[in-house]
Amino acid sequence: MKKKMIPTTLLLSALIFSLSPICEAVWLTVPHTGSKCVSEEIQSNVVVLADYLVISEEHSIFPTVSVKVTAPYGSVLHHKENTTNGQFAFTTQESGTYLACFEADAKSHGNRDFSINIDWKTGIAAKDWDSIARKEKIEGVELELKKLEGAVEAIHENLIYLRNREAEMRIVSEKTNSRVAWYSIMSLGICIVVSGLQILYLKQYFEKKKLI
Template sequence: MNLYLIFSILSSIFFTQICGLSMMLPPNVKKCLKEEIHKDVLVTGDYKLSDAPGHKTLLHVGDSKGHTLYSKEDAQEGKFAFTTDDYDMFEVCFETKVSAGLRGTQREVSLDLKHGIEAKSYEDLAKAEKLKPMEVELRRLEDLSESIVNDFAYLRKREEEMRDTNESTNTRVLYFSIFSMVCLLSLATWQVFYLRRYFKSKKLIE
């Protein structure tokens, strides 16, 4: 089994997915696409909007902290790219506005998002570093291996966090159960003494 075949098999299993979509954007409506991305991951996007006279579409790419990663006032066709600083949720939003007095129609939006290995241009890298085809494939496999290791490290970290959360929750539930039983026993004891005093005051018991 040659190196290229091995690479193809690994690619089909482990490669980060490419998100390509097409949607219709009505006038004066905002639509967003959200996705979670790991730390230090390259994200690229190609977008294209159909012609619509009088329409002006705002493209905004941001994260959950309110940072603007890319913005275009009158988006028609283009590309954007950024690298994530931390594990976060980012969103790509399109908002179309129509000039007053014009009858708005829906505008078709095509968006192709890539992240991780798929976002890298190995052709440009080969030209810049004058790499041979085999060297390019080795570089791609090296990046793929690093991506897999990072994914497993992230999953292990999440598993540890979930385990710590479960242990903490179990401890709190245990303490709450003990506290509840103490409260119930105290209430039951108080009721017994109260009823005893009450019956004695009524001379129902000695």
């Protein structure tokens, strides 16, 4: 019986799809008063690319929003007002939670809630592989191998990041346990000293009253 051979390109494509980070398409319902935010925890030195588009169910209303993207320590990475669509891109400088907030502009939405579509890509998913292929003059299996190499590097970096986070959490846990132990010892010592002082005071009191 002849075995059916699967093309190498398809195998590589399937492997890349399973290993590489998947871009996230997010739908947000923005209230006509207030704001709505989306966040993601990202490590440092990661490329982030996102496109956003305001969707209105009524064609006669064209709501606009104010967009603000902030880093974990509060620095503003992207800020745009009175817009219906746009894009932001940056490379993360520190690890932590990155926040993108969308706020409805007053009197642009007819006091109705509306939706925003966000195409959020990070890491290898944010790379423009067509440009890379043209620049390096590669195609076919060689391009798929390049994608696979990028996926493996991304996974390796994620593993290092998780290992470092685990080490940090272990250090914090050990310090916390040490502080709790010292606090318990100090509390016990204070209780013993206070009890001794109470006994001494009662003894002196009873001797003074000639009860003992």
